[in-house]
Amino acid sequence: MQPDQGLKAAGLALAASAVLSFIDNFVAAVSQEAGLWQFQVFRTLFALPLLILAARISGQGIRPVNLPRLALRSLAVSVGLLIYFAALGSLPVSQAGAGLFSAPLWVALLSVVLFRQNIGLIGTGAVLLGFVGALMLLQPDLANLTTLSLLPLAAGFFYGLGMMLTRHLCVEESAIALALGIFITIGLAAVIMLCVVTIWPGDAFISVPWVAPSGRFIWLTLLQAVGSICAVTLIAQAYRIGTPAVVAVFEYSFLVFASLWAFLLWGSGTNALAWAGIALILTSGMLMAQSRKGRVRNAVAN
Numbered sequence: 001m002q003p004d005q006g007l008k009a010a011g012l013a014l015a016a017s018a019v020l021s022f023i024d025n026f027v028a029a030v031s032q033e034a035g036l037w038q039f040q041v042f043r044t045l046f047a048l049p050l051l052i053l054a055a056r057i058s059g060q061g062i063r064p065v066n067l068p069r070l071a072l073r074s075l076a077v078s079v080g081l082l083i084y085f086a087a088l089g090s091l092p093v094s095q096a097g098a099g100l101f102s103a104p105l106w107v108a109l110l111s112v113v114l115f116r117q118n119i120g121l122i123g124t125g126a127v128l129l130g131f132v133g134a135l136m137l138l139q140p141d142l143a144n145l146t147t148l149s150l151l152p153l154a155a156g157f158f159y160g161l162g163m164m165l166t167r168h169l170c171v172e173e174s175a176i177a178l179a180l181g182i183f184i185t186i187g188l189a190a191v192i193m194l195c196v197v198t199i200w201p202g203d204a205f206i207s208v209p210w211v212a213p214s215g216r217f218i219w220l221t222l223l224q225a226v227g228s229i230c231a232v233t234l235i236a237q238a239y240r241i242g243t244p245a246v247v248a249v250f251e252y253s254f255l256v257f258a259s260l261w262a263f264l265l266w267g268s269g270t271n272a273l274a275w276a277g278i279a280l281i282l283t284s285g286m287l288m289a290q291s292r293k294g295r296v297r298n299a300v301a302n
Contacts, residue, residue, distance in 0.1 A: 009242025010285070013250035016234035021257035023227035025265055026220055033217035035208025036085055037194040039224075042213065044187030046225035051180050054229070060174040064181075069169040074181030077162030081182075082189060084155035086206060099152020101134045101255065104248035106160030111245045115168055119245045122291035127245065130252045130284035136277030137255045163248060166239035178236035179229060249288040252281045 030039050055062045064070040084100045108127045111117040119127075170178060194210060201209035238247045256278050262268040270278075 005241050006243065006246060009238040009247050010250045012234045012238035013242075013247050014253050016231045016238065017251060017254040018257045019227050019234070020231040021254050022261050023224050023231075024258065025261050026223060030217065030220050030224070031205045033214050033220065034211050035194075035197060036206045037190045037197060038208070038210055038213070039217075039221060040186055040190035041194055042218070042221045043225045043228065044183050044190065046222050047183045047229055048180070048187075050225065050229055051176055051183070054233075055174075055176045058176070060176045062174070062177050062180055064177055065172045066170070069165070070173055070177065070181050071185075073162055073165040073170050073178070074185040076158050076165060077182055078185040078189065080155045080157070080159030080162060081186065083151055083158065087151040087155065099150075100155045100159065101138075101252065102131065102153055102156035103160035103163070104245070104251065105131055106157045107163055107248040108245050110161060110164045114164065117243075117245070120291055123245060123288055126249055126284040126287035126291065129287065130249050130281050133277040133280030133284060134252055134255055136280065137259065137274045138277075139273065160248065163235075163239050164244050166236060167242075167244045171240050173240075175233045175237040175240065178240075179232040182232055183228075246288050249285050252284065256281055 052062065054060075080100075080103075087099070104127050108119055108124060111119055166178065197207045198209040201207060235247075235251070238250075259270050259274060259278065263270065
């Protein structure tokens with residue numbers, strides 16, 4: 001990978017995190033209108049025609065180059081995201097988020113175990129530093145950790161695996177085809193789960209049955225669909241052209257942007273420990289970028 005490609009991949013990851021953290025601020029408002037699975041079904045229905053239109057305008061193909069590989073990648077990412085949403089039904093957001101953002105650790109581990117990549121001591125340290133920063137920012141309640149807390153770690157594993165597969169198995173797929181795979185997989189799962197919770201309803205966001213959609217729900221879901229299309233397409237392109245272990249660290253910026261948007265939109269403050277965590281996250285990204293730049297320079301010299 002050329003250095004300019006690495007810089008571009010980092011920029012794409014940052015942009016995806018900025019967009020995704022913005023739209024996630026409105027999930028709480030969605031939960032006041034309908035359940036998780038109805039939200040996912042409508043989001044998919046909005047997203048699919050928009051993606052097809054984007055493909056026509058941009059000239060990108062939507063036909064899979066290798067359907068089995070694309071399906072495997074879509075399944076891995078979708079399982080990770082759905083486990084994360086399922087964990088939100090029984091765990092605080094901070095615990096669920098801390099587990100999901102273990103993904104860069106899994107990416108680094110899988111890079112070494114599955115694909116024999118050497119990310120170096122600095123790269124390994126950068127990933128660990130970013131994870132510590134994420135924990136400082138999220139501040140999970142360690143006194144209340146249970147076996148259910150392992151669910152988000154599973155989410156992080158599958159999400160990280162999906163990102164690895166993006167680079168190593170789906171590099172020839174277009175970014176829009178990769179995004180379509182995610183939305184179709186999650187949409188199909190949501191249809192099944194919506195039928196289940198409609199038959200056996202509950203009160204939690206994850207178990208709310210079908211309700212008549214309100215105008216507010218429609219607009220909030222459309223906002224989510226448009227934002228998700230942008231974010232998913234950007235991050236897919238980042239993993240297509242960048243080194244997964246490097247891009248994964250820059251995904252930690254989601255937590256930084258989430259704190260920023262929370263302050264700008266709702267006036268929510270951030271304590272000193274969280275600011276220290278943000279500093280560690282930014283430092284980890286710079287270390288990983290510098291480590292990658294050094295390895296590229298050495299490879300060119302040799």
